[in-house]
Structures are given as structure tokens and as C-alpha cells.
Amino acid sequence: MLTFVPHLRDLEGSEEAKYNLWLKELEDIDLKSGFKPxxxxxxxxxxxxxxxxxxxxxxxxxxxxxxxxxxxxxxxxxxxxxxxxxxxxxxxxxxxxxxxxxxxxxxxxxxxxxxxxxxxxxxxxxxxxxxxxxxxxxxxxxxxxxGSVDGAMDSKTTAKEVAAIQQDNEDEIAESNLATYCILGCLICFSHSCDHGEYDIKNWKRTFSLSSYASLSDILQRKRIAAAGANTIADEPCERRCYRLKLPPDPTATMKSWSEDERILLRSLYVTTDFSKTKIDPICLATEFLNRNCDEVYAEFQSLNISLPELEPMEPPRPRNISCPAYACNSTANVIRNYVAHAALLNVLILQTRTIIRCTLQDVKTVTYSVAGTRLFFLGKVNLKELATDSLLLKILPKTNLLLST
Incomplete structure (x- = not known):
């Protein structure tokens, strides 16, 4: 249904009538479809x-x-x-x-x-x-x-949504926090608005983003399974009072309060960089992003009680069922039997030293070979003089299209 009038005000006087007629046709289509425009x-x-x-x-x-x-x-x-x-x-x-x-x-x-x-x-x-x-x-x-009108009538909706989020595992929470980057971030140019992508059947543009490949939670799960518990983090401590040094607290340091955005950044960095190709410790990496001391970040990390979900065995890829073409036999056994027969037939043709050539022209487009009761047609222009010897025949066979008919 046409919900708006296309407004084109750069029309000439002669085109105004065509524009009005086009709008009238659109309204008639709505009327025939049962709408009341x-x-x-x-x-x-x-x-x-x-x-x-x-x-x-x-x-x-x-x-x-x-x-x-x-x-x-x-x-x-x-x-x-x-x-x-x-x-x-x-x-x-x-x-x-x-x-x-x-x-x-x-x-x-x-x-x-x-x-x-x-x-x-x-x-x-x-x-x-x-x-x-x-x-x-x-x-x-x-x-x-x-859009929040329906929610104003039911005060329990927000509580249910919060409870559902709290029950999700860390992978799903990270996917929710990084949804914009997963959906819009281009894997080619890393931009959120570019020409890379494709249009689906509904004419909606789909970017070459991470979500077009798989969900972030599944990718993180596969990454941890592939790592198999291997520790790829370097042993070098960072230069911001690294938590691994276990230094005593600094009494002169001023503690800044943590915002919710900083906690989300810390949680997302730890979940996405652990067991990855990054050699830096996730806590030390978050320290650079947050511009805080490492021991301070580690203390906040412990208060968040972040625990990665347990590894679940991934389902192995299922073999794809390849159906036979319409011209092939219905059963797999017949397909294999025909393949063996055709392969043997080609071997007979290659090993055949005397071939009966039936033709009437010196330079023809179709030459017929009779081998073991089966006809093979060479498609294309073939010079009969070049087929006089078996060695030249063997050179021509791989370069020529064959049509087998029994």
C-alpha cells in the first residue's frame, strides 16, 4: 500500500499530467487490493x-x-x-x-x-x-x-527483560553489547557505511559483516574449543602496575568511580580477546583502553564475577546429500556402474590402434568413431589428416568435447 506520495517537483509542464496519471494508477492498485487509500x-x-x-x-x-x-x-x-x-x-x-x-x-x-x-x-x-x-x-x-506505550501498561516487562539478560552467558552478553559492530561493521574496510555487500530477495542491503557469517557467541565458542585451553598470553607484565606483579596498594592514588560503559568495555574485551591471537593479557589490554592502573582494573574485573561458559562439543558438519541429475539413474549403484562403463570405454578408445573412420569429406565438422558398438561424436572442426596416426589422436582427445550416446 502506498503510504506516501512521491514528491518530484522538478517536472516540466508537459510531465505534470503523466505524474498525476501515475499516482492515479497507484491509487487504483490499492483499491483493487482491498485498501481504502x-x-x-x-x-x-x-x-x-x-x-x-x-x-x-x-x-x-x-x-x-x-x-x-x-x-x-x-x-x-x-x-x-x-x-x-x-x-x-x-x-x-x-x-x-x-x-x-x-x-x-x-x-x-x-x-x-x-x-x-x-x-x-x-x-x-x-x-x-x-x-x-x-x-x-x-x-x-x-x-x-x-514506542514505549505498550510497556507503560505493563510494569513487569522491564523486570522480565532484565532478568533474561542476567541469565544469559557471557558470550551472549558480549554479542548484545557489540551488536552494532557485528551487524554494521564491514569485514573488508571496517566501516559502518560502505558499498561492500549485497542485496537480498527483499532488496535489503546486507553488509559483509560478522553477523552474516555466524553469531558472535558461536564464533567465541568455536575459538575456545580450537584453543583447547592453550595459553597464548605473553608473560611480560604491563607498565601500569600490572596485577600479576601483586604490588601493594598505592595510598597516594585517587580512585575514580566506574561508569557502566567502562564495565561493558571491560567485560567485552575480556570475553572477545581471551584465547585469541592477541598475545596481550585481556586485563592489561583493557588497562590501555580505560587509561587506568592494571591492578585497579583487575579488582573491578573480580567484582564483576565474569565467568566464561563451559565448552560444549560442537556438532560436526553433516554430509550434504547430492541428488542425481535428471538424466542420471535413480540409484547410486547405477551411477557408479555407468561411470565405470564409460571410463572403460574411454580406455578402449585410447588404446585402440585401428579406428574405423567413416566420412566422405576431407574437412568435416562431425566425425563418427565406432568402438565396441558405441558411437562417439567429436564436436568441432576436425582435420582427418591429423587423425591418421594414433599419437596425434591421443593429443586431440583431451582437447575435444565428447558426447556419449548408447
Whole structure:
């Protein structure tokens, strides 16, 4: 379905009629497909209203914070608008979430209902009632343009997602943290936006990235299995109070607080560089990235309780079943028998010293050989004088296409 009007404003006067006719054909296709498309004027108004709603959604949180209305926040407004919505405008999931929210005692209190009603009336007065048609925006569109609307009705969603992440192993956590690099990072030029890649059947561009080969968690698992516990880390300590030296704490050092991004970097570096071709210790490598002392990084590493998952035997590659061509026999035994027969036939041809040549022309395109009751055709222009001796025949055979017919 055509959801937007292609806007080409570099048309000449003679091309304007063709452009309008093309749009009319697109609308007719939608009608034949069972859709009810809007006309061009309605689409123009809808696009402007959607753009204004998207712009207003950026200021909604700031307005609510500055107004500081009691019992009125974004979640309250979403619940209020869903309570006011008709059944036709709600999806089955939204209806179930609304009923569950009200049954769990998370419904709106009278004070919250009144505050949300007052905010809605004020919003409608400013952005709808006193505006022209194409500038009118409803509060419902501004609230529902946010992707977290469904999550506001069910407060348990976030807790479930966090619990699921905490139960994942370190490989999956590293894959989640490095998802952008795994999906967009080109393995050829290491850029996130380049011309390398291909287009799939849906005309979506697929880059030559790590995720196109395999998931990062599987790659890390195979890497540890291939290493088989071998220690490839160099014994040289780093120059930033290496943790392997077990130096006493420095009383003059100032401890900086750790941010969540630094912890993610430390976790990802350790999981991806351990048992790799990198000869540097993962803790020492993280020290350089974080610009901290090595013993400090090691202390934070121990507090994270990072443990690599146990090695699981990888499934060996399964042999591929190669089906016989349509012209071949159905069973494998017949295929082998025919191959042996053809190989023997070629050997007979090579060892044959006297070949009956039937032809009427000195220079022909097709020459017929009769060997053991089977005809072999040489495709191409062959000079009969060169076939007079067996030695020349042996030189021509490998360079000529053969068509076997029994």
C-alpha cells in the first residue's frame, strides 16, 4: 500500500499530467487490493500532522516537568487516553494490557484521572481547536508515537527483560553489547557505511559483516574449543602496575568511580580477546583502553564475577546429500556402474590402434568413431589428416568435447 506520495517537483509542464496519471494508477492498485487509500489532499494533511506530532513529542516530558502537575505524568496520560479510546482504535494486546492493569490495582485514581483530563483539555485548546486543519494535533497521536506505550501498561516487562539478560552467558552478553559492530561493521574496510555487500530477495542491503557469517557467541565458542585451553598470553607484565606483579596498594592514588560503559568495555574485551591471537593479557589490554592502573582494573574485573561458559562439543558438519541429475539413474549403484562403463570405454578408445573412420569429406565438422558398438561424436572442426596416426589422436582427445550416446 502506498503510504506516501512521491514528491518530484522538478517536472516540466508537459510531465505534470503523466505524474498525476501515475499516482492515479497507484491509487487504483490499492483499491483493487482491498485498501481504502486517501486522496492526495488527505495524505498531505496527514503527513503534516504526523510531523507536528513527532516534533511535539520531544517537548512533552519537559512540559510535564515544568508544569509539575500533581498525579500527572506521561504514564498517567497514556493510561487515561487508553481508557478513553474506543474498542475499534485499540489492538487486542492493548485491550488485554489495559484490563490487566486495571485488575492489578494499577488503574487511575480519581486525582490522576482529573489531572490527566485537565492536561488533555489544555493541550487540545492550544494545538487543535485554535489551529487550521493541517496543523491540528491530538494528544493521543503525540503519546502513541512513542514506542514505549505498550510497556507503560505493563510494569513487569522491564523486570522480565532484565532478568533474561542476567541469565544469559557471557558470550551472549558480549554479542548484545557489540551488536552494532557485528551487524554494521564491514569485514573488508571496517566501516559502518560502505558499498561492500549485497542485496537480498527483499532488496535489503546486507553488509559483509560478522553477523552474516555466524553469531558472535558461536564464533567465541568455536575459538575456545580450537584453543583447547592453550595459553597464548605473553608473560611480560604491563607498565601500569600490572596485577600479576601483586604490588601493594598505592595510598597516594585517587580512585575514580566506574561508569557502566567502562564495565561493558571491560567485560567485552575480556570475553572477545581471551584465547585469541592477541598475545596481550585481556586485563592489561583493557588497562590501555580505560587509561587506568592494571591492578585497579583487575579488582573491578573480580567484582564483576565474569565467568566464561563451559565448552560444549560442537556438532560436526553433516554430509550434504547430492541428488542425481535428471538424466542420471535413480540409484547410486547405477551411477557408479555407468561411470565405470564409460571410463572403460574411454580406455578402449585410447588404446585402440585401428579406428574405423567413416566420412566422405576431407574437412568435416562431425566425425563418427565406432568402438565396441558405441558411437562417439567429436564436436568441432576436425582435420582427418591429423587423425591418421594414433599419437596425434591421443593429443586431440583431451582437447575435444565428447558426447556419449548408447
Amino acid at each position: 486517501m486522496n492526495r489532499d488527505e495524505k498531505h494533511v496527514a503527513i503534516i500532522q504526523a510531523e507536528r506530532a513527532a516534533a511535539l513529542s520531544l517537548y512533552l516530558d519537559t512540559w510535564l516537568k515544568e508544569l509539575n502537575i500533581s498525579f500527572c505524568n506521561k504514564s498517567t496520560l497514556i493510561k487515561y487516553m487508553k481508557n478513553q479510546a474506543s474498542d475499534d482504535s485499540m489492538t487486542p494486546r492493548q485491550k488485554a494490557d489495559l484490563a490487566k492493569s486495571n485488575s492489578d490495582g494499577n488503574g487511575l485514581t480519581p486525582e490522576a484521572h482529573l489531572a490527566a483530563h485537565m492536561f488533555k483539555d489544555a493541550f487540545q485548546l492550544v494545538f487543535k481547536e485554535n489551529q487550521v486543519d493541517y496543523k491540528q494535533v491530538e494528544l493521543r497521536k503525540v503519546l502513541f508515537i512513542d
